[in-house]
Amino acid sequence: MPVRIELNCPPETAKLLSQGIVDFNRAAVHDLEPNEAELRFHVVATDDEGQVIGGLRGACYWNTLHIELLWLADEARGTGIGRQIIEAAETFAVQSGCEKALVETTSWQAKPFYEKNGYTLTATLEGRPKGHASHYLSKTLATA
Template structure:
């Protein structure tokens, strides 16, 4: 059922939490955050790679919040890797974020992904979680624009 906490509250860990549960937590957290900091321009930011038929085959997906671009997803198809497509895509995303008033961008990447790519673009390592996934690592990087 659920463990009682602090009178009327129960601690529950559902097997399949709902989108409504997430939305409730997010709304409460967003309201708290807005009371303490200016969120700036908030919203998704995408730079897509599309084929000749207009189908998306890769790109960057992120969001701007609190003056920073959070890069959530980045994928460049194998044939285009090493051809400056990724560099061009990142430059466009950073420019769009700067136009929204962002001062920088941050990203996390796994050891089998693109840490070196981000570092070549001026991103610096903030920290690493070893063994995520086991035997690998997860790296957190940031870049301040105009530096």
């Protein structure tokens, strides 16, 4: 049984692998939300001139808001814009059926910011990247 690394995996092989795990998951959890139901979105903040000063990229699936990235321009930090962005994403996520939120941040990024906004540290992976750490935080979202 040969095992190999594919840097340019043929699309049909990649599709077969993806479909394999989808089928496995659906067999294990019959009422699992289908992958096609994933809802990708952005929250965008602009200044008075319409210039982007921050935002968030997220996805809603498996009843969870996944915060993929959050960025603020230097001049927007400490102004409350970050909190407004998080609140907008969480509100949208709840309206989309999410009950949980999940985010990964690194030691030089925004762990205190997320904690101040109600996120709880669930795990830390030291040495990722070298000399730093990755932090994984979660939050139970208030549902209506």
